[in-house]
Amino acid sequence: MSTQSQSIVDIQGLNKWYGALHVLNDIDLAVASGACVVVCGPSGSGKSTLIRCINGLGSYQTGTLRLAGTTLGLNASETAAARRQTGMVFQSFNLFPHLTVLSNCTLALRRVAGQSRAEAEDIAMAHLEKVRIPEKAKSYPGQLSGGQQQRVAIARALCLNPRLMLFDEPTSALDPEMIKEVLDVMVALARDGMTMICVTHEMGFAREVADQVVFMDGGSIVDHAPVRDFFGPSGHPRSRLFLNTVLKH
Amino acid sequence: MGFDLAFALSSVPTILGAIGTTLGVAFVSCLGAAALGFLFDMLRRIGGVVGLAIGFVIDFIRSTPVLAWLYFLYFVLPFYGIRLGSLTVGVLGLSLYYSGYLAEVFKAGIDAIPKGQSEAARALSLSRRDALIYVIAPQMLRNIAAPLGNYFVSILKATPYLAVLAVPEMLGRAFDIASETYRYTEPLVVAGLIFLVLALVISHGVKRLERRLLAVGAR
Numbered sequence: 001m002s003t004q005s006q007s008i009v010d011i012q013g014l015n016k017w018y019g020a021l022h023v024l025n026d027i028d029l030a031v032a033s034g035a036c037v038v039v040c041g042p043s044g045s046g047k048s049t050l051i052r053c054i055n056g057l058g059s060y061q062t063g064t065l066r067l068a069g070t071t072l073g074l075n076a077s078e079t080a081a082a083r084r085q086t087g088m089v090f091q092s093f094n095l096f097p098h099l100t101v102l103s104n105c106t107l108a109l110r111r112v113a114g115q116s117r118a119e120a121e122d123i124a125m126a127h128l129e130k131v132r133i134p135e136k137a138k139s140y141p142g143q144l145s146g147g148q149q150q151r152v153a154i155a156r157a158l159c160l161n162p163r164l165m166l167f168d169e170p171t172s173a174l175d176p177e178m179i180k181e182v183l184d185v186m187v188a189l190a191r192d193g194m195t196m197i198c199v200t201h202e203m204g205f206a207r208e209v210a211d212q213v214v215f216m217d218g219g220s221i222v223d224h225a226p227v228r229d230f231f232g233p234s235g236h237p238r239s240r241l242f243l244n245t246v247l248k249h
Numbered sequence: 250m251g252f253d254l255a256f257a258l259s260s261v262p263t264i265l266g267a268i269g270t271t272l273g274v275a276f277v278s279c280l281g282a283a284a285l286g287f288l289f290d291m292l293r294r295i296g297g298v299v300g301l302a303i304g305f306v307i308d309f310i311r312s313t314p315v316l317a318w319l320y321f322l323y324f325v326l327p328f329y330g331i332r333l334g335s336l337t338v339g340v341l342g343l344s345l346y347y348s349g350y351l352a353e354v355f356k357a358g359i360d361a362i363p364k365g366q367s368e369a370a371r372a373l374s375l376s377r378r379d380a381l382i383y384v385i386a387p388q389m390l391r392n393i394a395a396p397l398g399n400y401f402v403s404i405l406k407a408t409p410y411l412a413v414l415a416v417p418e419m420l421g422r423a424f425d426i427a428s429e430t431y432r433y434t435e436p437l438v439v440a441g442l443i444f445l446v447l448a449l450v451i452s453h454g455v456k457r458l459e460r461r462l463l464a465v466g467a468r
Contacts, residue, residue, distance in 0.1 A: 057368055084374045094369035098387045107383055108373040160373065 007066070008033045008085075008164050008195050009054060014063035016049065016219075023049050024060060025219040031197060033163070036190040038206040038227075039199045041216035042242065047199040050216070051166045054197065055086040068163060084112070087157030091169040093149040095141035095156070101128065102137040105156045113160060120159075127155040131185050147178030151185055158189075165189065167198040201246055207231060215239045257435035264422050264440050271418045272447075274340055275405040281344030282404065283397065286351025290359070293352070310349030315410050318342040323414055335414035343411075347404055354400065358392035359385070391462045398455030402448050419443060 009031040016024035023046050031037050039047045052058035053065060056072060056079065065072045070082035095104050105124035109115045115123070128134045131151040141149050150170055157165060167186065171179045183205050190196055190209040200206070206213055206227060213230040215223035215238065223236035230239060293303040319342040326333065333341065362385060370380035409420035423440035427433040 055372060057371060080374065086372075088369075088372035090365055090369065090372075092363070092365050094363070094365035096366065096369070096384055096388075098391065108375060111376075111379045111383065112374045156373070 006032050008068055009197070010064075010066040011054075012064050014050075014053065014060050014065060016046075016053070016058070016060040023219050024053070027063070027221055029214065029221065029224070031164075031195065033195055034193050035211045036194075036196045036198070036209050037212050037214060038210040039197060039214045039216060040201055040203075040206070040242070040246075041222075045216040046219040047216050048168050051168055051197055051199055054164075055088055055166055056083050057088070084160065085163045086166055087160065087162035087164070088166045089150070089153050089157055089168065089170045091172050093141070093146070093153045093173070095149055095153055097141050099140075100137065101133070101139055101141065101144070101152050104141070104152060105159050108156075109159050124155070124159055127158045128152070130158070130188075131155045132181075145178060146174045147181045150174065150178075150182045154182075154185055154189070164195045164197070167196065167200065169199050169201075171200065171202060203231075203243065203246060213239075215242065217242075252434055252438070253432070256430075256432060257439055260423070260426050260436045260439050263426060264419050264436065264443065267417050267419045267422045268443065268447075270416065271405065271408050274336070274343070274408050274411065274416070274418060275401065278340050278343035278347065278408075279397075279401045279404050281340060282347035282351045282400070285344060285348035286353075287355050289348060289352040290355040293356070307349045307352050310346060313346075315342065315346045315407055316413065318346050319410060319414060335411070335416050339408075339411035339414055339416045343404055343407060346407075347400060350400060350403075351397070354393050354396045355389070357396070358389045361392050362388045394462055395455055395459040398451065398458065402451050402455075405447060405451070406444060 007030040009029065011027055011029040014024050014027040015022070025046075027046075027050060029050075039050065041047050049058055053060050054067065067082040068085045070078045072079050072082065095101075096107070099107065102121060102124055105127065106117070106120035109120035109123055110117065113120075125134055125137065128137055131154050133148055133151050133155070136144060136148060136152070141152070144152065154165075154170075170186070171182050174182065179202070183202060186196070186198070186205065187209050198205070198210075210227045213223075213225060213227055214221055215230070215236065217238060223230065223239040225235065225239075229235060231243070235243070289303055289307055293300050293307070295303075319338060322333065322338045322342050323335065366384055366388065367380055370384045375384070408418050411418050412421035412424065415421070420437075420440050423436035426436040
C-alpha cells in the first residue's frame with residue numbers, strides 16, 4: 001500500500017503531445033520508496049519520454065508529477081531541489097569526454113553540492129569502488145569499454161546521493177558481453193534498497209530484482225503488475241505477446 | 250633580369266621589420282573576428298526574426314570582397330563623421346570580414362557536441378552557466394581549435410590588403426623597396442618566403458595542438 005507520502009514518484013493524468021502525436025496518454029504511476037520498477041514496451045511506446053519527464057529533461061502538457069513530495073513546475077527552486085534527488089543513467093552513457101573518470105564524478109559534487117576537491121574525490125572514489133572500477137579513475141572515457149563507461153555513469157549519478165535512480169535503456173548500446181557487468185551493478189544497487197525506475201528490455205533483470213513491471217504501448221500504460229503476475233500465466237495478453245517476442249532472443 | 254642574392258638579403262631586415270605589424274594585425278583581427286563571430290552565432294541561435302537577420306548579415310559579409318570592406322570603412326565612413334586611422338580600419342575590416350566565417354566555425358563546433366552532453370549536465374543539476382563553462386565550452390574549444398588556427402593563417406595572408414591603406418605591413422614594405430630600386434623580384438620573393446615560413450610554422454603548431462586535444466579524452 002503506497003500512500004502519497006511514501007511514494008517518491010506520484011504521477012497523475014500525465015499527457016504529452018508532439019504536435020498531433022499523443023506520446024503520453026493519461027499516465028498514472030506511483031512508485032514507492034525502495035521499489036524497483038521496470039518499464040518495458042516496444043520502441044516508440046513512450047517509455048523514455050516518461051522517465052525523462054520524471055527528472056525534468058522532458059516536458060508535458062497536462063497532469064501532475066510529484067517527485068519526493070514536490071509537485072514539479074510550481075516553484076522553480078523547489079523543483080530544482082526535487083530534481084537533485086534523482087540520478088539519471090542514459091543509453092549512450094553521456095560521460096564528459098574531456099574530463100577524467102574522477103572529474104566526471106566530482107564535477108557536480110563540487111559545483112552543485114559545493115564540496116571541496118578532497119571531499120568530492122573521496123565520495124567519487126567510494127562510488128567508483130562500488131561499481132568496481134576505481135583503477136580507471138585517472139582514465140578518460142574514450143579509453144574505457146562501453147560497459148566500463150556505463151558503470152562510471154552510474155557512479156557519477158550516485159555521487160549526489162540521489163533517492164531515486166532513473167535508467168534509460170542502460171544496456172541497449174552495449175555489446176552482449178558487457179551487459180552483465182552493468183546489470184550486476186544495477187542488481188546490487190536494487191538490493192541495497194535504492195529506488196529505481198529502469199526502462200529496459202532485460203527481462204532477466206526484471207525477474208531478478210524488480211518489484212513491479214510497467215508495460216507501455218502507444219503512449220499508454222497497458223499493464224502494471226507485480227513482477228510475479230507480469231511473467232505469470234495470467235498476465236495481460238498484450239504483455240504476453242511482447243514477452244514472447246522479447247524472450248525469443 | 251637575374252636574382253641578386255646580395256640585394257635580396259639586404260632587403261630582409263627592412264621587410265622583417267614589419268613582421269610585428271603583420272602578426273599583430275593578424276592576431277588582433279583574429280581575436281576580433283572570433284569575438285564577433287561567436288556573438289553572431291549566439292544571436293543566430295535565438296532564432297525567429299533576429300536569427301534570420303543575423304543569418305543574412307553573415308551571408309552578406311561572406312559574399313563581399315575584403316577590399317570592399319576596407320575601402321568602405323576608410324573612404325565612406327568619414328562622410329558620416331567617423332574618421333578612423335588606417336591601422337584601425339585594417340583591423341576592423343579584417344575582423345568584420347572573417348567574423349562571417351568564424352560564425353560558421355562556432356556553429357559547427359557547437360553543433361558537433363552531442364545533445365546528450367547538455368542533458369547529462371542538466372541531469373546532474375549543473376546550472377546553465379556551469380554546464381556552459383565546464384561541459385560545453387571545453388568541447389567546443391577542442392572542436393574549433395584546428396579551424397580557428399587555419400583561419401588565423403588565412404587572416405595572416407590577408408594582411409597585405411592593408412597596403413591599400415598604407416599600413417606598413419611586410420608586403421607593403423617589400424613593394425616600397427621595389428618601387429625605389431625598380432627591382433621587384435628580390436623583395437617580393439623575400440616577403441613571399443617569410444609568409445610561407447610563418448604559415449608553415451603556424452599550421453604545424455595547429456596540427457600538433459589538434460593531435461594533443463584529440464588524444465585527451467578521445468571518444
